[in-house]
Amino acid sequence: MTHPLHRRRPGPSEGGQSRLRGVLLAALLGLPILVAGAPGAGAQMMLYEDRLPDGYAYVRFANASPDRLDLKPVGFADPMSLGTTGQERVSPYYVVEGVAGRKVEVKVEGAKPLEIELKPAGIHTVLIDKADGRLGTRVVLDQSELSQTKARLAFYNAMPSCAAAGLYLEPKGQPVVVDVGPNIMRGRSVNPAPNPRMRAACGTTRVAELDLGPLDAGGQYSVWLIAPGGTPNAFLSKNKIAPYLR
Structure with a gap:
């Protein structure tokens, strides 16, 4: 029997899952990983999304509709509610296994289930809107x-x-990103800033001014232009990743 004060050594499958969690997290966030046996005490290797294990992908959900959404992903995340204000509209990124050759299913309270096709090793955002x-x-x-x-x-x-x-x-009015078509994202690296103000616009029409708060070095942020119920609006969210649960 293992003494309660002694740490139990993880079995092969547990150790593999632990390492996989670290790789997946680093792949999304660009975090450095210490490489065992590498020369030098501070040797590091940077992992990016193209180093994801075969068949894995990331996905998050963004509510562009006027209503609160209750979602139940099948097999890869706990039930969640997406609200109608700011960061509440956007879920964390989730890890999904075995995405090649199949669609993942998300049940929606009061509506038909969603079937979504994901690209292996891809990082996806699913925009959910309501029309008619x-x-x-x-x-x-x-x-x-x-x-x-x-x-x-x-x-x-x-x-x-x-x-x-x-x-x-x-x-x-210096442009940060321009000419972004519907249902498209465009990204840009910017210098860290304590409290930048930006304006979201559709063509020449001003939609909203945003106080973005501190943009930190290494941080990842999303700005969303939406029109729930036909009323244009914009908001900022900070990208997050949910714990990898298997």
Whole structure:
């Protein structure tokens, strides 16, 4: 019997899962991993999303509809509720196994289940909107250049009626990202800043001014242009990853 004060050594499967959690987390966030046996005490290796294990992918959900959404992913995440204000609209990223050759299912309270096709090794955002009383989805394959010295800002045009959305730095209106079509994201690395103000626009029409708060080096952020119920709006969220549970 193992003494309660002694740490039990993990078996092969447990150790493999622990290492996999570390690899998956580093792959999304660009975190350094210490390499066992590498020369030098501080030797590090940077992992990116193209180093994901075969058949794995990341996915998150964003609520662009006017209503609260209760989702039940099948087999890869706990039930969740996506709200109607700011960060509450966006879920963390989840790890999904075995995505090749199949669609993942997400049950929705009061609506038909969603079936979503994911690309192996991809990082996906599923935009969920409502038109004519019915939910619809658009899967966006995220770009994810990573930097430890700059902040990463992704801009999502989740407003189907907007042909060319843009994000501009205030007060002078310097463009950050422009000509972003509907259901598309475009990302850019920016210098860290304590409290930048930006303007989201559709064409020449100002939609919202945003106080982004501190943009930290190595941080990843998303700005969303949405029109729930036909009313344009924009907000900021900070990218997160949910614990990998198997």
